[in-house]
Amino acid sequence: xxxxxxxxxxxxxxxxxxxxxxxxxxxxxxxxxxxxxxxxxxxxxxxxxxxxxxxxxxxxxxxxxxxxxxxxxxxxxxxxxxxxxxxxxxxxxxxxxxxxxxxxxxxxxxxxxxxxxxxxxxxxxxxxxxxxxxxxxxxxxxxxxxxxxxxxxxxxxxxxxxxxxxxxxxxxxxxxxxxxxxxxxxxxxxxxxxxxxxxxxxxxxxxxxxxxxxxxxxxxxxxxxxxxxxxxxxxxxxxxxxxxxxxxxxxxxxxxxxxxxxxxxxxxxxxxxxxxxxxxxxxxxxxxxxxxxxxxxxxxxxxxxxxxxxxxxxxxxxxxxxxxxxxxxxxxxxxxxxxxxxxxxxxxxxxxxxxxxxxxxxxxxxxxxxxxxxxxxxxxxxxxxxxxxxxxxxxxxxxxxxxxxxxxxxxxxxxxxxxxxxxxxxxxxxxxxxxxxxxxxxxxxxxxxxxxxxxxxxxxxxxxxxxxxxxxxxxxxxxxxxxxxxxxxxxxxxxxxxxxxxxxxxxxxxxxxxxxxxxx
Amino acid sequence: xxxxxxxxxxxxxxxxxxxxxxxxxxxxxxxxxxxxxxxxxxxxxxxxxxxxxxxxxxxxxxxxxxxxxxxxxxxxxxxxxxxxxxxxxxxxxxxxxxxxxxxxxxxxxxxxxxxxxxxxxxxxxxxxxxxxxxxxxxxxxxxxxxxxxxxxxxxxxxxxxxxxxxxxxxxxxxxxxxxxxxxxxxxxxxxxxxxxxxxxxxxxxxxxxxxxxxxxxxxxxxxxxxxxxxxxxxxxxxx
Numbered sequence: 001x002x003x004x005x006x007x008x009x010x011x012x013x014x015x016x017x018x019x020x021x022x023x024x025x026x027x028x029x030x031x032x033x034x035x036x037x038x039x040x041x042x043x044x045x046x047x048x049x050x051x052x053x054x055x056x057x058x059x060x061x062x063x064x065x066x067x068x069x070x071x072x073x074x075x076x077x078x079x080x081x082x083x084x085x086x087x088x089x090x091x092x093x094x095x096x097x098x099x100x101x102x103x104x105x106x107x108x109x110x111x112x113x114x115x116x117x118x119x120x121x122x123x124x125x126x127x128x129x130x131x132x133x134x135x136x137x138x139x140x141x142x143x144x145x146x147x148x149x150x151x152x153x154x155x156x157x158x159x160x161x162x163x164x165x166x167x168x169x170x171x172x173x174x175x176x177x178x179x180x181x182x183x184x185x186x187x188x189x190x191x192x193x194x195x196x197x198x199x200x201x202x203x204x205x206x207x208x209x210x211x212x213x214x215x216x217x218x219x220x221x222x223x224x225x226x227x228x229x230x231x232x233x234x235x236x237x238x239x240x241x242x243x244x245x246x247x248x249x250x251x252x253x254x255x256x257x258x259x260x261x262x263x264x265x266x267x268x269x270x271x272x273x274x275x276x277x278x279x280x281x282x283x284x285x286x287x288x289x290x291x292x293x294x295x296x297x298x299x300x301x302x303x304x305x306x307x308x309x310x311x312x313x314x315x316x317x318x319x320x321x322x323x324x325x326x327x328x329x330x331x332x333x334x335x336x337x338x339x340x341x342x343x344x345x346x347x348x349x350x351x352x353x354x355x356x357x358x359x360x361x362x363x364x365x366x367x368x369x370x371x372x373x374x375x376x377x378x379x380x381x382x383x384x385x386x387x388x389x390x391x392x393x394x395x396x397x398x399x400x401x402x403x404x405x406x407x408x409x410x411x412x413x414x415x416x417x418x419x420x421x422x423x424x425x426x427x428x429x430x431x432x433x434x435x436x437x438x439x440x441x442x443x444x445x446x447x448x449x450x451x452x453x454x455x456x457x458x459x460x461x462x463x464x465x466x467x468x469x470x471x472x473x474x475x476x477x478x479x480x481x482x483x484x485x486x487x488x489x490x491x492x493x494x495x496x497x498x499x500x501x502x503x504x505x506x507x508x509x510x511x512x513x514x515x516x517x518x519x520x
Numbered sequence: 521x522x523x524x525x526x527x528x529x530x531x532x533x534x535x536x537x538x539x540x541x542x543x544x545x546x547x548x549x550x551x552x553x554x555x556x557x558x559x560x561x562x563x564x565x566x567x568x569x570x571x572x573x574x575x576x577x578x579x580x581x582x583x584x585x586x587x588x589x590x591x592x593x594x595x596x597x598x599x600x601x602x603x604x605x606x607x608x609x610x611x612x613x614x615x616x617x618x619x620x621x622x623x624x625x626x627x628x629x630x631x632x633x634x635x636x637x638x639x640x641x642x643x644x645x646x647x648x649x650x651x652x653x654x655x656x657x658x659x660x661x662x663x664x665x666x667x668x669x670x671x672x673x674x675x676x677x678x679x680x681x682x683x684x685x686x687x688x689x690x691x692x693x694x695x696x697x698x699x700x701x702x703x704x705x706x707x708x709x710x711x712x713x714x715x716x717x718x719x720x721x722x723x724x725x726x727x728x729x730x731x732x733x734x735x736x737x738x739x740x741x742x743x744x745x746x747x748x749x750x751x752x753x754x755x756x757x758x759x
Contacts, residue, residue: 354638358593358618361638365620368631373621377604377614389604394618406615408608420705422735423605425577455702471699473706495706497699501690502574503706517603519696519706520577 003141003225005163007103007113009084009120010135010149011077013037014097017132018073019066027064028056032398036068070308071315073097078316081293083123087116092278092294096312100142100296113138117158140166142296143220147177167223171196178217183210195221238272239333240265247286247326254314255307257330262307265332275300278336281313286325291317294335304356306332355400362394371395378405383418383478384493385427385505385517417478419493424505424517431514435460436494436506446492446508450477459498459506461515467498475508546666548587548640553739557686557715557724563587564683565640566663567719572674573688575711575730578606580672582730582737584641585611587668592640597632598622599645599672609735622647629654636667645672652679684717694727708732710740 011017015029015037026042028035030053038047038056045060056063073096081099084091088106093099103116110116117136124134137148139161147170148159161169173195175184192198198206199222206218219225242257269276278296285291295301295309310332317323365374375391376399382388388411397403404410436444438454445453452475460466474494481487491509493516498504503519547562555561563569563583571580584594590613596602597620608614618639623631625648635642636658650658655678662669675682688711698707712727732738 354591354593357638361595361634362618364634365631368627368634369621369623373623375619375621377617377619379608379614385603385605389614391619399618403615406613421609422706422708422731423603423609425575425581425603425606426601427603427605429600471696471701471704473699473702473704495699497696497706501695503696503699503709519709520575520603 003144003166003223005103005107005113005138005140006100006142006145007106007116007120007136007138008098008100008142008145008149009080009124010137010146011080011097011128011132012135013039013132014077015068015073016066018069018076018096020131021064021066023132025064026060026062027066029066029068030056031068032401033396034398038063070096071312074312075315075319078313078320079127080124081316082320083127084120087119087123089292090294092296093309094296098146100145103138107138113160114158117160121158137161139169140164141220141223141225143225144170144223147173150177167196167199170221170223171199175221178220180213180217183214183217186210199223238265238268238274238337239331240268241329241331243329244327247328249318249326251311251315251318254318254327254330255311258310258314259307261330261332262303262310265306265334266301266303269334269337273339274334274337275339276306276334276337277301278334279306279309280331280333280335281310282331282333283314283317283327284329285323286328289323289325291321296336300338359399362399366395376403376406378403379407379410381411381413381415383415383476383480384491384507385419385423388423417476419476419495419505422519424519426518426520428516428518431507431516432461434462434506434513434515435466436508436513437466444508444513445511446475446477450475450492456494456496459496459504467500469496470499471497548592548668549589550583551586551737553728553737554583554713554726557713557720557726558684559719563668564719565666565668567683568659568662568669568671568675568678570671570673570675570678570682570685571688572676572685573711574690575688575709576674576686577602577672578610578730579686579688579711579713579737580643580670581607581610581612584670588612588616588640592616593618593638594641594643594670595620595635595639596643597635598628598647599643606731606735610731611736629658632658632669633661636661636665636669638665639667641668641670643670643672646677649677650679655679681718683719684715687714687716688712688730689714691727698733 016027016039021027021039023039024041026039026045028038028042028047033053035047035049035051035056037049042060042063047056047060047063053065077096081091081093084099088101091099091101103113107113107116110119117138120136121134128134135149135155136158137145139145139148140163144161144166148161151159153159171194174193175187175195175198177195178184187198198218203215203218207215240261242261244257248254277300278294279301281293281295283291293313297305314327362374372393374394376394376397377389377391380388380390436456437458438444439457442454444456456469456472458466458468472494475492477492480489489509491507493505493507496504496506504515505517507514507516546565547560548565549562550558588594593616595618604614604617620631628646632642632644658669671678671682674687675685691712694710694712696706696709698704708729708731710727711730712725715724727740729738729740
C-alpha cells in the first residue's frame with residue numbers, strides 16, 4: 001500500500017509574514033519568552049527558533065519582537081487557500097501557513113505533477129505579493145511532501161519526488177525530522193540516526209518496544225501514511241450542526257457556536273472511543289452559498305483545537321470570501337477518525353487543555369490589570385522567607401510546561417543563617433517597624449558579634465497593646481554581600497512567641513526592628 | 521464485530537451503567553485528618569470555604585495540598601503576604617499557583633469571576649466589604665464553573681454565611697512548641713479547628729498539629745500528650 005500522493009505548500013515564517021513585516025527586516029514572534037518564528041533577516045543575524053527573547057535581542061538588537069496572533073495568521077492565510085480551492089476541492093489546512101491536497105485528480109487534469117506545481121506557484125505567488133515565500137513539493141504521503149518542502153531546492157523551485165521514491169528520499173533524513181523529540185532522542189542513542197535505518201527495523205519490533213506512537217513514527221519513516229488505511233468511516237450522526245437564527249454576520253456570534261459545536265463533537269467522539277484527525281468545517285449562508293474546508297491535525301484534535309480551527313475558518317470566510325449574506329448553518333464533520341487508543345494519554349491531553357484554559361484566563365487577567373499583575377512563584381536561594389521565593393510575571397513562562405524552578409530540589413546550596421523549617425505562613429510584603437524591649441524597658445540591640453544586649457521581653461506594634469515574649473530564639477545573623485558597599489546588608493533575626501499564642505519572625509537592621517513574618 | 525443491537529442488555533443494567541455524576545464525585549479531597557470536619561468528607565466543588573483564626577493560612581495550605589493534588593490550579597488574588605515557602609512545605613505544588621495583584625476596588629469582582637472560570641480554587645482576602653450583589657454573582661459563578669472560592673480572612677468581608685468556615689484556635693494546652701528562652705526553634709503547633717457553616721449540621725471540632733515537625737499537617741498523637749512529649753530535636757541550624 002503506497003501513501004496518497006500529496007502536494008504540500010508551505011509558507012515559511014508565516015507567524016512573522018502574517019504581521020506584514022517585509023522579509024528583509026529582522027522580526028521575531030515570541031511566545032512565553034521563546035522565539036517561535038523569525039524573519040530571514042533576523043535569522044541572518046543569528047536569531048533562531050527556541051531562543052529566549054533576551055538572547056535574540058542580544059544577537060540582533062533591532063529585531064522587532066511581535067506577539068503571536070493565531071487568528072490573524074489564519075485570516076490572512078485564507079486567501080491563499082481559496083486560490084488553491086479553484087484548482088482542487090480537497091484542500092486541507094494543517095496549520096495556518098501549511099496546506100496540502102492529494103494530487104491524483106488535479107495532476108491528471110493539469111498534465112502531471114510538475115505542471116501542477118507550476119500552476120500552484122503561479123496562482124499563489126500573486127496572492128502572497130512578495131510578502132512571503134512559498135515552498136511547494138509533491139511526494140508520496142503527507143509526511144514526505146512536508147519534509148520535501150523543507151529541502152534547500154524547494155526555496156526556488158518546486159520539488160517533485162518521483163512516484164515510489166519517497167522512502168528513498170526520506171531514508172537520508174535525520175530522525176529528528178519525525179518531530180517526536182523523546183523518540184528521536186532514544187533512536188539516536190541506539191545508533192539509528194536516519195529515518196532509513198529506523199524504517200529498516202521490523203514493524204513488530206518497533207511496536208513492541210515503542211508502542212503505538214513508535215508504530216506511527218515507523219510508518220512515517222517508511223514513507224507510508226501515518227494511519228493505516230483501515231480508517232473507520234464515521235457514522236453520519238457524529239457530525240454536529242448549529243442553525244443560526246438570525247444568520248450570523250459577526251465573528252463573535254460564530255465563535256460562540258463553534259465552541260459549543262466543538263465541545264459537542266468532542267463529546268460524541270469521546271463516547272464512541274474515537275479521536276478526530278481531520279475535520280470538515282461546512283457553512284451555508286442564507287442565500288445558499290456552500291463553503292467547506294478540511295483541517296488536519298497531526299495528533300488528534302482536542303475540543304479546544306476543534307473550536308479554534310472552526311473559529312479561524314469562519315473568520316476567514318467572513319473576511320475574505322465576500323459572502324452575500326450571513327452564515328445560516330454551521331456543521332462540523334469528523335472526516336477522518338481513528339480509535340482513540342493511541343491517544344490513551346487522556347491524562348496528558350487533559351492536562352494540556354487545562355493549561356490552555358489557565359493560560360487564557362491569565363491572559364485575560366493581564367489584560368485587565370497589566371502584564372506584571374499576574375505572577376508565578378519560583379524557588380530562589382535565600383535566608384529570609386521572603387527571599388526564598390521569587391515572583392516572575394506569568395507572561396514569560398509557559399504554564400503548560402514542566403517548570404524546574406518550582407520543584408523543592410531546585411535550590412541545592414546551603415544557606416548559612418537560614419531559619420529552619422517550618423516556614424512562616426504569612427510573610428509581610430512590607431515589613432512593619434516594631435519595638436522590642438528588654439525586661440528593664442530598654443530597646444534590645446544586636447552587637448556586631450551577633451550578641452543580644454538583653455533578653456527580649458516585650459514587643460509593641462504601633463498602637464496595639466504591647467505583648468510580652470514567652471519564648472524566643474536567635475539571633476540568626478545574616479551578613480549579606482559584605483563585599484559590595486552599595487548592596488551590603490547586615491541583619492539579624494529572632495523567632496518570638498508572644499503571650500497571645502502567636503509566633504513571629506522579627507528582624508533588626510540598622511538598629512530598627514521589623515516584623516518580617518508571622519507563623520500563621 | 522459486535523452486534524450491539526442483538527446483545528439485548530437488560531434495561532435495568534443499561535440504566536445502572538449510564539454515566540451519572542453524584543454529588544460525591546464532585547468533592548475535592550481534604551487531608552484524612554480533617555475529613556471529619558467536612559460534611560461529605562471533602563470540599564464540594566462550587567462551595568465558598570473560609571479559614572480564620574491564628575493558623576488560618578497554614579490550614580489553607582494543608583487543604584490545598586490535598587484538594588489540588590497534582591493537577592489542580594489555585595489562583596490567589598490580592599494576598600501579597602502569602603508565605604509560599606510554607607505552602608510548599610505543606611505540599612502545595614508551586615507550579616500550580618498563580619498570584620494576582622490586588623485589583624482596584626472596582627475590578628475586584630470581575631477579576632475573581634474571571635479566575636473562577638479556570639482555576640479549581642480561587643483564594644481571596646478582600647480589603648473591603650463585598651456587596652451582596654457581587655457575592656451572589658460570584659457564588660453562582662463558582663457553582664457553575666465548579667470552582668471553590670476560598671476566603672483567607674474567614675469570610676469577614678463576605679455579606680452572607682459561607683458554606684463552611686474553619687476557625688483555628690490555640691488552646692491553653694496546645695500552641696507552639698520547640699522554642700525556649702534563647703534556644704531551640706519553632707517546631708510544631710497544636711491547634712483546634714471548629715467547623716461551622718450552612719452545610720454542617722452541627723459545629724464540629726478537632727485538634728491537629730499544624731504544622732508538625734516536618735512542616736505538614738498531622739493528627740495530635742495522643743490526647744493531652746502534646747506538651748509533655750519531648751520537643752528536644754537537635755538542630756544544626758539553631759545558633
